[in-house]
Amino acid sequence: MRRTMTGRGGLEMAAASRVSGSAWDGRVNLLWISPFVALAGCVVVVFGSNPHSHYGLLLAVVPLLSAAVHNVGTTTLVGGACVAFFALAHYRVPAGDTAVWLIKLGIVAAAAVIGVLISRARVSERQLTESRAVALTLQRGLLPHDVKATNAVEVHHRYLPADSEAGVGGDWFDVIQLSGARVALVVGDVAGHGVHAAATMGRLRTAVHTLADLDLAPDELLARLDDLVIRLADDETDRIVAASCLYVVYDPVSRRCTIARAGHPAPAIVRPDGRADFPRLPDNPPLGLGGTGFECAELTLPEGTLLALYTDGLLALRAGGPEAAQEAMARVLERTGLPLASLCDGVLAALPPSGAEDRSRDDIALLLARTRVVDPRWVASWELPATAEAPSRARTLTARQLDTWHLSEALFPTELVVSELVTNAVRYGGGPVRLRLIYDHALICEVSDTGSTSPHLRHARLMDEGGRGLYLVGCLTDRWGTRYGSGGKTIWAERSLAGVTGAAREPSSNGISRDAVRS
CATH class of the missing domain: 3.30.565.10 (Histidine kinase-like ATPase, C-terminal domain)
Incomplete structure (x- = not known):
């Protein structure tokens, strides 16, 4: 009985969708032929009215109507037909009214040209919209879909694409689980906008994953990534390929944090007591220049330290410059008791474009991570x-x-x-x-x-x-x-301990000491 009702309901819905689809198709067809119907009606009015009347100016509306519905070719055809039909009406105009007729002809011709220009503008806008949609789809497909917290850090992120004029950029972020319960936090930025920047971003992100699986040190990983960017630049001689990257490795057992950057802003580090600073890191050049080595810095972080990794698009939001943006960011991040999602929203809210009306012309990537420590x-x-x-x-x-x-x-x-x-x-x-x-x-x-x-x-x-x-x-x-x-x-x-009885229990407090035991 249940199956029968379900089937009947499905048939009714299908029938309703077919009826609504038929009605919609009818409306679309009527809209599609409306310029031709209007053209035919105007021709009848022109040739059936008094030669001294102004009904012929109705033809000026037809190209504009066609521009709203059809493509450039059809609009050009309809506009040319309007001018031709009005020119044929000249033989019905007395010789003394030639000047007035020329003015009317100029109005119809101008309307035809404007209709073609409107049609071309619509086509260009549609192409830009489709190109941006393709770039956004590519970019979202290359970025991580779900950044999960690990036992080493609690993470949260925000990603905002650039405005429609600038186009999609090449910013990316990642959280990679490493061996020994460690975790890698990555933020990068590819120079430029568009599909090529998004594609290059995807290649670099994949390379970072591959190099991270090899357990390379941050400075060595950036050196390998620099070689890859140089090879990409050699393959693409028609455009500049450059990128920046910040690579952070955190060990929850030793609480050591190793940081290396390549032309990227330094992260914000907020201690559990709310003290925020931007550490001085070795100023390595951006990726793609070659010929130089990379250096890294090592810090020891207490449990609950907040790391904020971001791209330079976030600093560009503040009219006062990068220093003012970092100060505003630090004031928000000092409220360490708030959830990471609230801190992300607070950072973006604290960095509006002062006095600017449009959005940022660069992508914005913000990755927050709160450190954890493995129980001894x-x-x-x-x-x-x-x-x-x-x-x-x-x-x-x-x-x-x-x-x-x-x-x-x-x-x-x-x-x-x-x-x-x-x-x-x-x-x-x-x-x-x-x-x-x-x-x-x-x-x-x-x-x-x-x-x-x-x-x-x-x-x-x-x-x-x-x-x-x-x-x-x-x-x-x-x-x-x-x-x-x-x-x-x-x-x-x-x-993996899946299926092991007692695997979820906390170890007893009388465990073997972490100190070295010599046999």
Whole structure:
């Protein structure tokens, strides 16, 4: 019975839509032929009226009506027909009234020309509107659709495209989850406007994601990105390709924040007590110039610190200049107790174009991030000597720690991963070996050594005695990789805790100390 009613309702709706569609089609057809009907009616009036009457001026309305409905070609045809028909009416005008007739003919001809110009203006406006719509669609498709908070930071953003005259720009932002519970915050700006700027923005954003997956340091990542911009500029000789970028990496375990910029404004850093400042960072050149290295700065941030990353379009809103805009921004961000969404709205409201009537001619990207800290009870680390007993010792410490965290169900795969990683570090790296476990959005295992040799995944043959360690790590974890530091390298692996009983429980307070434990 329910299905029958639903089907009947669907038929009625379909029939109603067909009726309304037919009525709409009828109105469209009537509107489409209205200039021709008006032209025919005016011709009848002209040839049927007194030659001394002014009814012929009705023909001047027909090109304007056609310009409102048809394209340039049809409007030109209708306008030319109006002038031709009025010229034919000259043979019905007495010789003494030629001057008046010429004035009327000039009015009709002027109306025909104006109709063509209006039609061309409509076409140009429609093309600009469609081009902007395409650029906006491309830009929105290339920007992140949903920036989610992580265990490292709470984030919120605002993005405002430029006005219709300037066109779509190349501003972008991103929040990228890194290894070791870290997070990368990115804001960039491609010079220029239009589809090409949006496409270049998409290529740079993809490159940043790829380079971030390699766990490159911020200064090295910007150097690689600079090489890419130079290659893009070489390929596109007909236009200038340049960009700026700000790349921030925050570690919620150590609370260290590493910042590098390439021709981009410095971020605003607001301490939990409300003290806001714009730190002095190494003034690296914009991307695309080449020939120079990049430097980064490292800060230690307390929990609850607010980071504000933005593009220069936000500073351009203030008539007093970038310094006045930064001061106004700082006054808003000092109210740290407000939600990030309210702070974003407050920053945009505090930076109106003073005395200006139009909107900004540049895109505006604003990304706010409030730092979090991983509870020390969720982190366990040990330092082991590079001896043959290290893998066994690592398995014992891992089993004890997972039992403390109530993750006994994840013990077997975690022991295998830890054993393989520590064995590789002892065999191919240099001591001492450091093992760290992090209980975050996933169970993270990290093994560090002083070596710099990058491990490679091998596919061992049937009779090979080795070469299966990293293959097992890849099968037992969701993702793994290598990152390098000043003292060597770290091989990390993450395993999801979905389906593990007790994975959502908070670890007990009697966990193993984070301090190094030597065997």
